[in-house]
Amino acid sequence: MTDATSAPAQTALDQIAQTSSESIIQTAAQLGDFKAMGLCNFTPVGGLEAMLEAIHVYSGLPWWGSIAVATIVVRLALLPLMIKIQRNNARLMNINPDVTRIMANLKAAQAQGDSMATGKYTHEIQDLFKKNECHPMKSLALPIVQMPVMISFFMALRAMAELPVPGMHDGGMLWFTDLADKDPYYILPVVSAAGVMAVLEAGTEAGAANPQSKGMKNLFRGLTVVMVPFTAWMPSAVFVYWVTSNAFSIFQILGLKNQSVRNVLNIPKLVKPPAELQKDTKGFFENFKEQQVLHEKSEKERVLRERQQAAAMARRASKRRF
Incomplete structure (x- = not known):
């Protein structure tokens, strides 16, 4: 009699517990809960957290999908800037032989202490940039914008994993089901590093070779390999962002190298092959x-x-x- 009575009671308790658990998860997937958890403050990091929350709530995607979608949305938002920089870099590449010639004359004038010639060649190179509507400093706009975005993504995802926000422990996929923890098999750090290497080999972010990046490219190759053991401890959520961003970069570079795409985007065609345009151009370390x-x-x-x-x-x- 006691067993017969206790069985329905236990079943009722299990149903209540399950209903309570589902209610908590449902409540957690509402806008404003991140704010209650101390997230979504008035900073770039808080803005990204709010965007991640909105995508997760409205799409119903698991956290790995929400992070991937947020990454693609941000990268698409940066695409117009990327195209402008690509146009600038193409123009710079086309006038690179003239720039190299003038810079050689400028350095010779500086070495001789000829202030009049130095002023002449400085004015000449400025006129060249103005005439062709390009400037080397414009190429720096991309890393200046991308670096804060990358850091903000990292800080936002790390903060979400440290709490962790509801759903992070089982919001992954395949072997990395727990996004709040590191990859137990260290596959994601290796895949992320391989993605960075693929971006380096495919070309720069702007889709055109930069003669000043010869030495820097080799430096980043080494750093990519070295950073694998130093990033292995990071939450899997961070690597979902990095892997998605690297994949986007590779497709973007390949797309911007396609001449049909370049014509549609009004990106100037290179007048000569990059190797010929870069002839006699010295690298960063040589100039330094x-x-x-x-x-x-x-x-x-x-x-x-x-x-x-x-x-x-x-x-x-x-x-x-x-």
Whole structure:
């Protein structure tokens, strides 16, 4: 009699517990809950958290899908900037032989201390950039914008994993079901590093080779491999973002290298192959060394002039005394 009575009671308790659990999950998937958990403040990180929450609530996707969709949305929002930078870089590549020639003359004038020639060549290169509606500084806009976005994504996903927000523990897929924990098999860190390497090999983010990036590319190749063990501890949610972003970058680079796509986007065609346009162009480290040599030379000349002026003043002062 007791067993017969307790069985229905236990079943009722299980149903209540299940209903309660479902209610909690349903409540967690509502807009505003992130705010109650201390997320979604008035910062770029908080803005990304709010976007992730909105995508998760309205789409009903698991967290891995919500993170992937949010990544694609942000990358698509940056696409117009990418296209502008691509146009700028294509124009820079086309005038690179002229830039190389003028820069060689400018460095020679600086080495000789010829201020008039230095001013002439400086004005000449500025006119060249203005005439072709391009400038090397414009190419820096992409990393300046992308770096805060990448850092904000990392901080937002790490904060969500540390709580963790409801659904993160089972919001993954395949072998990484727990997005709040590291990948138990270290596959995601390797895949992420491979994605970065693929982006480097496919070309730069702008889809055109940069003659100043020869040495930097090799540096990043090494850093990509070295960073695998240093990032293995990160939550799987972070790697979902990185892997999705890397995949988007690869498709973007390949698309922007397609001449039909470039024509539609009004990206100038390269007048010569990149290797020919980059002929005699020195890399970043070579230019840096040359600038260092010129700086040291100008400093020695400045010190010598100051000593000569001091000696001349001393001689004049001694003559006045006698």
